[in-house]
Amino acid sequence: MIATAIHRAALAALCLAAPPATAFSETSDADQRREAILALTPDAEYGAYLSSECTACHAEEGGDIPLIHGQDREALIDALLGYKTGTRSHDVMETIAGRLGDEEIAALAAYFSEVN
């Protein structure tokens, strides 16, 4: 199951790697950052490793803590960036997202959007 997810994440990465992250003259910093992350090729194995920090609290079926498995990739990026930059607030998530760089956010969003 995991192997399939990684494979699919890798495929998704290939498809998404194409458009260059340039010329967003009208967009805000946050949008630019988001586009830059979307333009990265997510590292599927790294994503799988990083995901184990999340699964300490986020169950596969969701519940009292929000469901992240199988969620939309861009929504996951927005959420992580939001906690990182302070536009979303949650003490646990701010410390966790605080140390995620663009590579990590790209890898995690790809992983959780593909896994089910």
Add this chain to the structure above:
Amino acid sequence: MRFNRRGFIGAASAGIGLLAAPMVRAQGVANVVVIGGGAGGATAARYIAKDGGDRVRVTLIEPSRAYYTCFFSNLYLGGLREFDSLGHSYGTLASMGVNVVHDWAVGVDRDAKTVSLAGGASLPYDRLVISPGIDFKEGAIPGWDLSAQNAMPHAYRAGSQTELLKAQVMAMREGGTFAIIAPPNPYRCPPGPYERVSMVAHTLREINPTAKILIVDPKESYSKQALFEDGWQAHYPGMIERIGPDFGANIVSVDPAAMTIDIDGQVEQVDVCNVIPAQMAGRIVHEAGLTEGDWAPVNPADMSSRVDPNVFILGDAANQGDMPKSAFAANSQAKVCANAVLGALTGSRVFPARYSNTCWSLIDTEDGVKVGATYEPTEEKIASVDSFVSEQGESPEVRAETYRESLGWYDAITEDMFG
């Protein structure tokens, strides 16, 4: 990067300097033995089996057929959780291919790389993971030893001890005294004794409102102290008293037959006495010669022993630095260890360690608080890099949300450990 055997030999003979492919590749399947099926050991076994596939054989040694979590056992004392809900079996791990052996590990021969079991078997390993939790230091509280644990339970390893303590609280005479002797640092679950006080108070308020709680504490201060004290004053006014080291609580002995506590010469008669003695790494780690003092020193980068690189020590038993001895921490360390073990045995990619922890505590129904941090390895220790703690005076809505979050955490982390 992975090589199959033929590829590796071919490449090497062609003279391309292709790094050291792990030795075990030549031998076939690698053996990982995990001692202890608790928070750290179950997680490590699950991740190594899940990610190692058929390249590793994982054997988990654990005497109990079901693991009862210490975490949330205080909620059972508070009447907010059924005892059965704390129990987890090893069936899912077994169905993933983990060889679960219900026995005690009694010795480790680190030269021969074997673990001997009480039942007589000897198991070879390429890498050994040990997560045995705590044992109590002998003579820590004069008058108390394990033979006194029925009269004065510790309930600090969950199971029949937890049920016994609950039964004693329920049967306490009207207006009686529940005493708790808290341990000195470092110990398992820093907020644990104080969450326990809160949950016992919660039960007593319902069934025995004139009862008293006496905390005998050798420490000057403790985890989330201001939050607990605010909560006790708000929810259980007049019920809880704490004696600290300034009044002799560091010089304590007990008489389990008489049900008395001697606090630096002053004798208190009590009705229930929860003794939580000073702690050390589980005995098998001492037996294996991996300790310095009470705990086993580990390398912050991957939780390997500083004494033997083929052995990894997780959870409460490890001396690692700033992480508390918690189930969350043991689970976090186990995943870093699993990645390192698989890297060494199969050549899979090894990523930088990332550790984190959050400890939730419940003060009253829906009054939850938390403390947490992220950590990074340095040369010297696992060091805290960023942290948070609940604030005093938060709204009931925030506290209720924190409590709900802890319920979600329990479900997720036990799934992450036991599958």
